[in-house]
Amino acid sequence: MGFHCGIIGLPNVGKSTLFNILTNSNIPAKNFPFCTIKSNFGIAPVFDDRLNVISSIVNPNKITTTFMEFVDIAGLVKGASKGLGLGNQFLDNIRRTNLIIHVVRCFNNDSIIHVHNNVNPIYDIEIINMELIISDLQLCQKEILKLKKKKVHNDKIIILENCIHFLQNGNMLRDLNLSNIELKIIYDINLITLKPVIYIFNISEDSKQESYFDKLLNYMNKRNNIFITIKILEEMQNEYLKLENNNYLNLVKNDKSKINDIIQTGYKILKLQNFFTVGKKEIRSWTIPIGTTSIQAAKKIHTDFQRGFIRSKIISYVDFIKFKNEHELKKFGKIRIEGKNYIIQDGDIIEFLFKV
């Protein structure tokens, strides 16, 4: 599994349409608020062009890609944290994800109902964010009560009190800059505003001429938010998608890239990378966090690999595609034997040697 991603936003903004495109599904995505009334789960393969290159050298029977999971929930509305609308019941599904995709309506189309009768992206974003803030606030308060009942006055309470203070000032916890130790202590609470977010601006042909669009870009850039501008309508799938964000600006032109951009942005934010296992029967990509050691990666494939780990045989991707066969790779000393603490590099081709 690559990573796990939750799709949120106001009702009727294009969440399920996006979900369908990402996961190649066909759940209802119709023109009325609360079309989605239960959580939908779906997976999308993570395209890694390097798999195709490896495949052209090895000619395996099977190619298996790593994949990521998406969950699409009902739209959130103002007052969701007090029980209004449907979305709040599903926030729990979002709490278990690694990354949030926040879909924002930027398209003009009078026939598509807007719950506030007016396209106003910044206002819409702030409504949703405020609901998430209140939801986290409630969760922190509940957790503190629980801890106090147990009469434990520990570090967790102090960190949570700090979080409450920050949330009460209308901030998202991801901006609090908690240390890794603090994050670890409160990890189990699954606070939503701690999770990284990618804003998806669902635009129409004329969105960019609207005065709200410039204001929106300013608003995003000021906050260093990551956003992707996309026309989500299925019939527009073949048109351009522009990945616009402050640091990486790309123009890509096909559907596969559309999915890929969201996934690649997720990889960057979550600091993930792929390694490969290569054999005649199957070549396969696996996703791991940057900094993963050989033995941790072995566990990802099979616990036996970890239990009986002896060493790993590593070929870097660049060497593999240059020398192409074992004989040449050996001749030029490009097959390395590494121990369990070796830090895996992006694109490494790995064979784990183990005994159980």
Ligand SMILES: Nc1ncnc2c1ncn2[C@@H]1O[C@H](COP(=O)(O)OP(=O)(O)OP(=O)(O)O)[C@@H](O)[C@H]1O
């Ligand atoms: N860029 C766009 N331009 C015009 N219409 C769009 C665009 N994107 C989505 N729509 C339309 O908006 C309607 C709502 O889409 P969708 O069902 O995906 O929204 P949703 O956010 O999942 O809604 P809900 O919260 O009710 O489940 C659909 O009719 C869809 O075709």
Ligand SMILES: [Mg+2]
């Ligand atoms: Mg929906």
